[in-house]
Amino acid sequence: MLFESVDKEGRAGPSLVNTYRLGSYRRCQGNHQLLALADLLHFIPDDNDSPEKVAARYAQAWALTHYLWNKQPARMAAYLKAMEEKEDPQWDKLFPACFGDDINSLEATVNAYVEAMPQPVARP
Numbered sequence: 391m392l393f394e395s396v397d398k399e400g401r402a403g404p405s406l407v408n409t410y411r412l413g414s415y416r417r418c419q420g421n422h423q424l425l426a427l428a429d430l431l432h433f434i435p436d437d438n439d440s441p442e443k444v445a446a447r448y449a450q451a452w453a454l455t456h457y458l459w460n461k462q463p464a465r466m467a468a469y470l471k472a473m474e475e476k477e478d479p480q481w482d483k484l485f486p487a488c489f490g491d492d493i494n495s496l497e498a499t500v501n502a503y504v505e506a507m508p509q510p511v512a513r514p
Contacts, residue, residue: 404456405456407456408452411449414448415504424501427493427494430447430450430451430454431485431493433447453500465489472488
């Protein structure tokens with residue numbers, strides 16, 4: 391199963407822009423369908439959720455991960471390490487411990503980061 395797109399050089403991973411997720415994120419943003427970050431951090435897909443809803447939340451999670459991976463790599467590494475080391479990680483406590491308590495500020499920063507990304511060039 392492929393979770394991330396591959397660029398024309400065959401590279402993949404959170405450091406690259408996933409144009410599909412970016413497009414989904416921007417559509418949701420334009421339609422005012424983004425969840426608040428505090429709600430996204432607690433979102434659990436339900437079996438009855440539409441594929442569009444799940445894709446929208448995945449796009450938001452991608453945007454957050456892309457931002458943290460590229461702009462706060464030391465904090466992201468600390469978060470991932472802490473998650474790995476805990477037998478029962480309480481991510482809702484680990485997340486603010488690693489990234490700070492001001493979720494609203496982080497949300498605004500991530501939104502601005504995504505808005506500043508160039509429009510992807512369509513593939514032929």
